[in-house]
Amino acid sequence: MRCKRARLPENIHGFGLLHHQIKPYRNGLHKKGNMNIADFLRNFEELLELAPETLTGTETLDELETWDSLAIIGFLAMADDRYGARLTGGRISACESVQDLFELVQSAAVAAA
């Protein structure tokens, strides 16, 4: 995975981990182990409020106008909710492309399974 500059915003001051984390809530459609690139892209499009089937996975994150600091927070939540993957802002900062994000979530989901 390629690395680039940090994307976590300065106004995330770590308050999110001062107390116990809420246990992940997963609906019936997205349980651990149900991960493939198509499913991931649809969830990611929904998070970024893009039209369905807009993304192919080859896009760089810099290309995505709605990939901002709040989207990163949302991505952390989505990865936990949908795939049981506990990520950190630092690991997301190392991703350059949508494919990188998919691989990150996939590896974290496998580790958590």
Next chain:
Amino acid sequence: MSGFNPLDLTGSAILITGASAGIGRAAAVYLSRLGARLAVSGRDAARLQHTVESLHGSGHVALVSDLAVQPVSVTVDAAFHALGRLAGAVHCAGLHELRPLKLQSRERINRLLEVNLIAALELAQALRKPSVRAERPSIVFLSSVMATVGQPGAAGYCASKAAIEGMTRSLALELAPERIRINAVAPAVVRTEMGERMFQSMNADQQAAVERAHPLGLGEPDDVAAAIAFLLSPASRWATGTILTIDGGYTAQ
């Protein structure tokens, strides 16, 4: 002056929720060093046992409980039966997560409010009963600087802490005639075990930004524990309805 210690809590029976880690554990250790006898509660039995083993003195008790599913009154009653009349309580149990509004849900907000806010109210309600409390008990809630400043993705947490502060003032007035004091501490970022993991996951620029927001640097758990000890001790006998901000200058800017 030899022997003068206005924070002395020798013999005082005190209940601490959320004592299996972080500020709750630090407060337990700090209060035990001041002579308190403690009932420490938390969800994780093994981590709670670690807290008990870290305490000074003897006569402490561990109470495993999940405040999201068990009424706080059960924990208060158990503490009373183990230690006798309670001189104080500290509500350190709390939930938090960062989550954008569009991914929020009634279920998540309710669970957060149940532990952060409603359990605190139930703690005061249970400890108010004349049959379980000492003559002039003190209750301390855990607020946060997030009660007064915002943070993207933290609406539920900020709301719960702002509500804690409103509740602190209201209960302070309601319970003053019974000589029960209600106060809260409002810390910024503290180097708890979980907070430290988050901090270490950031790169150097991000860590520097967090440090810059705290003119005195990040807090240590004992910084907050000391404030809690003050609010429990006779030294604060004239303080009620107070929000004691202890944030390294975070909100002074």
